[in-house]
Amino acid sequence: MDRYLELINPMLTVRELRAEVTRVERSTADSVTLTLRPTRQWRGFQAGQYVELSVDIDGVRRSRCFSPCCSQHRADGRIELTVKAHPEGLVSQWLYANAAPGLVVGLSQAGGNFHLPTPRPERILLISGGSGITPVLSMLRTLVDEGYRGELVFLHYSFTEADVAHLAELRDLAATHGNVRLVLAYTRQTEGGDLHGLFEETHLADSAPWYAEAQTYLCGPPGLMATIRAHYAAKGIEDALHTEEFTLPVFTPADGDATGQVRFGDTVVENSGATLLEQAEAAGLTPEYGCRMGICFTCTKVKTSGCTRNVRTGDLNRDPDTEVQLCISAPVGDVAIDI
Amino acid sequence: MTVTLTEEQIDELGRELDAIRQRVVEDLGEDDRRYIYNVIKAQRAFEAGGRASLMLSALPPFWLLGTAALSLSKILDNMEIGHNVMHGQYDWMRDPALASKKFEWDTACPADQWRHSHNYMHHTYTNIVDKDRDIGYGILRMDPSQKWNPYYLGNPVWAFLLMTLFEYGVALHDLETENIISGKRKMSENRDLLRGIRRKVGRQVLKDYVLFPLLTGPQFVSTLTANATANLVRNLWAYSIIFCGHFPTGVATFTEEETENESRGQWYIRQMMGSANITGGNLFHIMSGNLSHQIEHHLFPDLPARRYREIAPDVRALCEKYGLPYNTGRFSKQIGSTWAKIFKLALPNRGGDTAPTPAVTVVPGLRDAA
Numbered sequence: 201m202d203r204y205l206e207l208i209n210p211m212l213t214v215r216e217l218r219a220e221v222t223r224v225e226r227s228t229a230d231s232v233t234l235t236l237r238p239t240r241q242w243r244g245f246q247a248g249q250y251v252e253l254s255v256d257i258d259g260v261r262r263s264r265c266f267s268p269c270c271s272q273h274r275a276d277g278r279i280e281l282t283v284k285a286h287p288e289g290l291v292s293q294w295l296y297a298n299a300a301p302g303l304v305v306g307l308s309q310a311g312g313n314f315h316l317p318t319p320r321p322e323r324i325l326l327i328s329g330g331s332g333i334t335p336v337l338s339m340l341r342t343l344v345d346e347g348y349r350g351e352l353v354f355l356h357y358s359f360t361e362a363d364v365a366h367l368a369e370l371r372d373l374a375a376t377h378g379n380v381r382l383v384l385a386y387t388r389q390t391e392g393g394d395l396h397g398l399f400e401e402t403h404l405a406d407s408a409p410w411y412a413e414a415q416t417y418l419c420g421p422p423g424l425m426a427t428i429r430a431h432y433a434a435k436g437i438e439d440a441l442h443t444e445e446f447t448l449p450v451f452t453p454a455d456g457d458a459t460g461q462v463r464f465g466d467t468v469v470e471n472s473g474a475t476l477l478e479q480a481e482a483a484g485l486t487p488e489y490g491c492r493m494g495i496c497f498t499c500t501k502v503k504t505s506g507c508t509r510n511v512r513t514g515d516l517n518r519d520p521d522t523e524v525q526l527c528i529s530a531p532v533g534d535v536a537i538d539i
Numbered sequence: 540m541t542v543t544l545t546e547e548q549i550d551e552l553g554r555e556l557d558a559i560r561q562r563v564v565e566d567l568g569e570d571d572r573r574y575i576y577n578v579i580k581a582q583r584a585f586e587a588g589g590r591a592s593l594m595l596s597a598l599p600p601f602w603l604l605g606t607a608a609l610s611l612s613k614i615l616d617n618m619e620i621g622h623n624v625m626h627g628q629y630d631w632m633r634d635p636a637l638a639s640k641k642f643e644w645d646t647a648c649p650a651d652q653w654r655h656s657h658n659y660m661h662h663t664y665t666n667i668v669d670k671d672r673d674i675g676y677g678i679l680r681m682d683p684s685q686k687w688n689p690y691y692l693g694n695p696v697w698a699f700l701l702m703t704l705f706e707y708g709v710a711l712h713d714l715e716t717e718n719i720i721s722g723k724r725k726m727s728e729n730r731d732l733l734r735g736i737r738r739k740v741g742r743q744v745l746k747d748y749v750l751f752p753l754l755t756g757p758q759f760v761s762t763l764t765a766n767a768t769a770n771l772v773r774n775l776w777a778y779s780i781i782f783c784g785h786f787p788t789g790v791a792t793f794t795e796e797e798t799e800n801e802s803r804g805q806w807y808i809r810q811m812m813g814s815a816n817i818t819g820g821n822l823f824h825i826m827s828g829n830l831s832h833q834i835e836h837h838l839f840p841d842l843p844a845r846r847y848r849e850i851a852p853d854v855r856a857l858c859e860k861y862g863l864p865y866n867t868g869r870f871s872k873q874i875g876s877t878w879a880k881i882f883k884l885a886l887p888n889r890g891g892d893t894a895p896t897p898a899v900t901v902v903p904g905l906r907d908a909a
């Protein structure tokens with residue numbers, strides 16, 4: 201049905217959730233902020249959750265997760281995403297270069313467990329690093345909209361001041377709300393800001409002395425997350441720490457093919473380097489198949505994570521939740537298949 | 540005609556064809572996406588326009604216009620869209636609307652059964668007598684090596700019926716009725732298939748012969764005849780294009796023994812020699828779902844069909860290089876020769892049964908000498 205309505209207007213859909221870009225801003229030199237107007241199927245989100253956005257690049261649909269950074273109570277029902285353009289990143293670079301008002305993108309409903317509990321905790325520490333600012337910024341804006349009265353600290357790590365997206369608004373929120381404290385930590389700038397250098401334990405005590413009795417929400421690069429996690433664990437307060445990871449794909453060189461584990465549903469085997477179909481059969485599974493030479497598409501299954509190599513063309517497929525033909529795909533490192 | 544090739548030559552041919560495929564795969568992109576979406580748009584417009592103009596189906600000009608538009612819509616849906624999407628030609632786009640596994644089309648045959656009988660059986664075992672059930676669809680005698688019996692005197696009649704009822708012929712294909720009669724297959728194996736067919740046929744009949752006619756109120760009968768005509772036009776067209784793909788004179792068939800332990804190159808050769816092309820203009824190619832390039836389609840069933848035209852000269856050049864036939868001709872010539880074959884094979888082979896000559900003989904062992 202949606203294919204018929206598309207003739208009239210791509211935003212007129214019956215089942216499919218889509219969104220139209222209504223505004224594009226380049227908040228920092230290497231990021232872009234998009235405002236999206238979702239179609240009426242959109243059920244809203246909770247601050248901290250993410251959506252999957254799909255765009256067609258060179259004819260291929262690419263989906264990536266992004267965490268809305270606006271308040272979940274935004275009156276016009278639109279959502280705002282801030283996308284950091286990764287140096288070699290396919291989708292983020294494409295959006296950075298091509299997103300313009302009127303662009304229609306695919307959208308999923310919001311998902312993820314990274315969100316605030318109701319009722320809201322009395323003290324909240326929000327920590328972010330780099331592009332990880334988005335979900336916690338959404339929490340901050342949501343709490344402010346709710347007239348939150350508890351103590352709230354927003355601790356953000358960035359290379360320099362110029363890299364902080366939404367800086368003016370952050371300063372404004374802190375200035376107009378007595379219970380909100382903004383702490384900016386710069387890792388490559390020694391002047392300005394509140395803290396300098398990589399994360400140290402003293403940063404926590406300096407910015408939120410009560411953090412052990414608070415709930416902490418953290419999103420940032422793997423190094424920052426690991427250090428903070430270790431610190432909370434050492435203090436025995438890991439239950440008060442909630443995290444979100446912007447996992448990026450892992451790359452394994454082609455000559456390291458036969459490493460890692462292959463997961464077929466509940467069955468896990470050591471990667472032998474053979475095709476997925478052969479490995480599944482060696483594990484005693486009986487996936488449906490036909491030609492065994494890549495032409496009939498009978499054995500197509502969804503790869504939920506990991507990287508596979510097409511043994512006919514040598515092409516790598518690193519995207520999660522994409523279909524692969526078992527008979528001509530070999531796993532590269534850890535791979536999970538939905539069988 | 541018999542062509543003699545060494546194992547090295549066959550391997551080399553396989554590599555050259557792989558290279559052609561790789562070149563296209565690397566070039567796939569936005570143009571291909573735009574193309575298929577334009578075809579889909581055209582098909583949707585024909586369908587909507589056709590159904591709309593049949594709202595006045597009692598008036599002959601509207602009946603004619605509506606029937607024509609609906610016929611075009613069904614042909615596009617089945618051939619350039621359905622057949623090709625279900626081959627996985629657009630799976631690389633990762634667009635759920637064009638995913639081979641989920642696609643359903645406007646015809647009697649359920650998509651999942653089609654994928655089995657066509658994508659797997661027919662495309663893997665192309666033109667292997669007794670394995671490729673597309674040779675005569677289990678009811679016709681299309682190859683002299685099929686044993687003659689008096690039933691085949693009706694060959695032209697059966698072919699005519701298959702042509703007019705093509706969508707149902709295709710729907711019943713996977714049931715292997717001939718194997719049930721001969722006892723090779725049990726009726727119980729067909730239970731699930733039958734349920735799927737009944738559901739799909741039911742839905743199609745309801746749509747074309749009940750719902751849409753009812754929508755036009757007192758014009759029920761004229762809308763019904765319009766829909767039936769559109770289905771018939773599509774059947775005639777699809778049958779003709781498909782029969783031109785494998786049955787014109789000169790197309791080779793193969794035996795099971797010949798094709799055991801086939802190499803990739805040998806598989807490619809079988810695909811080329813077991814298929815035939817039709818020449819024609821742009822529109823003709825699109826309306827045939829680019830199956831007018833059956834040879835290229837059989838070599839690379841998963842490449843977007845609009846690409847076949849562009850690689851055809853290279854494929855043809857390879858055929859010439861290796862002395863292989865490249866069967867192509869005008870539509871009238873190809874369809875004429877399939878009907879001639881249908882009539883000829885209604886009678887027993889002249890001069891009794893002779894063993895078929897292999898299409899390609901392979902000279903083994905030269906590999907070591909080289």
Ligand SMILES: Cc1cc2nc3c(=O)[nH]c(=O)nc-3n(C[C@H](O)[C@H](O)[C@H](O)COP(=O)(O)OP(=O)(O)OC[C@H]3O[C@@H](n4cnc5c(N)ncnc54)[C@H](O)[C@@H]3O)c2cc1C
Pocket residue numbers: 250264265266267268282283284285286287288289290291292293331334335444445446447448449451
């Ligand atoms: C829950 C969740 C929420 C997220 N929220 C946000 C958000 O709010 N904002 C945001 O900006 N991002 C967010 N992300 C990250 C986002 O989904 C993408 O992963 C990110 O934008 C990169 O995608 P890409 O297509 O640009 O990069 P990809 O093409 O997928 O590449 C990913 C990384 O690999 C590197 N790379 C690419 N090709 C190669 C190569 N050949 N060799 C070596 N390295 C290579 C790139 O430099 C890049 O850093 C989130 C992720 C998750 C899981």
